[in-house]
Amino acid sequence: MLNTENKDRLIYALTLAIEAKFDASNWTKLAYEIDEVDAIEGHNRLIRSLNWADPDYTQNIIEVLKRIGRNPEKLAIIADHIQLEYWLETGRPDLFNELYSNGVEASHLLDENPLDTDVFDITKQIRRIYASLEDDPELALGTTKEMIETVLKTILNGRVDNLDAMDMPALIKATQKHIKLIPDEVTEANKGNDTIKRTLNNLGQVVIGITELRNAYGTGHGKVKNESGLKPYHARLVVNAGVTLARFLMEVSQDQN
Numbered sequence: 082m083l084n085t086e087n088k089d090r091l092i093y094a095l096t097l098a099i100e101a102k103f104d105a106s107n108w109t110k111l112a113y114e115i116d117e118v119d120a121i122e123g124h125n126r127l128i129r130s131l132n133w134a135d136p137d138y139t140q141n142i143i144e145v146l147k148r149i150g151r152n153p154e155k156l157a158i159i160a161d162h163i164q165l166e167y168w169l170e171t172g173r174p175d176l177f178n179e180l181y182s183n184g185v186e187a188s189h190l191l192d193e194n195p196l197d198t199d200v201f202d203i204t205k206q207i208r209r210i211y212a213s214l215e216d217d218p219e220l221a222l223g224t225t226k227e228m229i230e231t232v233l234k235t236i237l238n239g240r241v242d243n244l245d246a247m248d249m250p251a252l253i254k255a256t257q258k259h260i261k262l263i264p265d266e267v268t269e270a271n272k273g274n275d276t277i278k279r280t281l282n283n284l285g286q287v288v289i290g291i292t293e294l295r296n297a298y299g300t301g302h303g304k305v306k307n308e309s310g311l312k313p314y315h316a317r318l319v320v321n322a323g324v325t326l327a328r329f330l331m332e333v334s335q336d337q338n
Contacts, residue, residue: 083157083160083166084180085153088153090176090180091160093143093176094165094180095156095165096139100139103131105128105132108122108128111162115158117149124145126141165180166181169181171211174212174213174215175212175214175215175216178212194231195232196236196334203327203328207324207328209224210224210225214313214316214317215313218315221316225323226249226323228327229326229327230249233253233256236259241255241259249289257278257281260330260334261337262277262281284325284326287318
């Protein structure tokens with residue numbers, strides 16, 4: 082749920098998203114969507130500064146949002162309209178954590194069962210991972226690796242022996258073997274299976290990269306934050322791939338169960 086108590090931070094987040102997403106027609110649509118035609122079209126610099134890429138465009142956005150924000154509910158409507166939650170989750174996890182996840186700290190996941198939805202909330206875990214990206218990319222890497230390993234082992238539990246002895250490539254290979262990636266009723270399912278397997282193998286290589294980076298830089302095995310010099314954009318690459326893989330495999334397994 083969006084936290085609207087700190088209006089200044091919400092306006093800042095909306096400003097960043099609008100700068101990245103909006104053109105003049107988007108402003109016009111928003112004006113009529115939230116019944117703020119005077120505030121938006123009546124601002125004599127907003128659209129002009131956008132069209133001419135003037136340096137005061139940011140300030141003009143803030144002025145308009147402050148005027149609209151006299152009614153905080155309208156700021157929440159704008160957030161929904163521009164899909165602020167998703168934009169922050171993928172682009173500014175620090176602000177996402179501040180405005181949407183109530184400051185929940187990252188934690189490790191190996192004791193939880195991701196396919197038991199009464200216990201495990203993968204969306205919450207992913208938010209925690211993204212929340213740590215900017216300030217602690219090592220933690221984000223370590224937690225992503227643990228999340229993927231937990232999903233794979235949960236899917237394979239009762240299907241293969243010696244799970245604890247299997248490394249990440251073996252877990253991925255075994256998971257692909259034991260679940261149907263494409264339903265039988267889909268036209269040309271076999272061809273689709275081959276395509277999905279190639280895609281998962283490519284993602285799997287990124288996951289193996291997660292493991293290698295985690296071993297070198299990430300948390301785990303008694304490590305503490307080590308100031309490795311690893312940048313958030315390095316971690317973001319492998320985290321995004323890992324989250325995609327974990328979500329897909331969870332959804333496939335849950336659908337078949």
